[in-house]
Amino acid sequence: MSKTRSEVLAESRTKGIVAGATTAGAVAAGVLVGPITCVAVAVPAAIFTYKWWRHRAENGIKF
Numbered sequence: 001m002s003k004t005r006s007e008v009l010a011e012s013r014t015k016g017i018v019a020g021a022t023t024a025g026a027v028a029a030g031v032l033v034g035p036i037t038c039v040a041v042a043v044p045a046a047i048f049t050y051k052w053w054r055h056r057a058e059n060g061i062k063f
Contacts, residue, residue, distance in 0.1 A: 008059050015052040022048050 003011070022045040030038025056063060 009061070012052070012056055012059070012061055015048070015055055019045065019048040019052045 022041070026038055026041040026045045029041045053063075055061075
């Protein structure tokens, strides 16, 4: 069965929160620890952000 619109929006919201939290963690790591750690943490943040962006594009949710 396909998902309802509200389920898709809830999933998008969850993915957005995860992407935002990891991005904030990467920025905090860069400020507090150093640039090497920031780069290591920024890779998962970029992946989560890409997955969120792709999910929104595939489901026709405006940005």
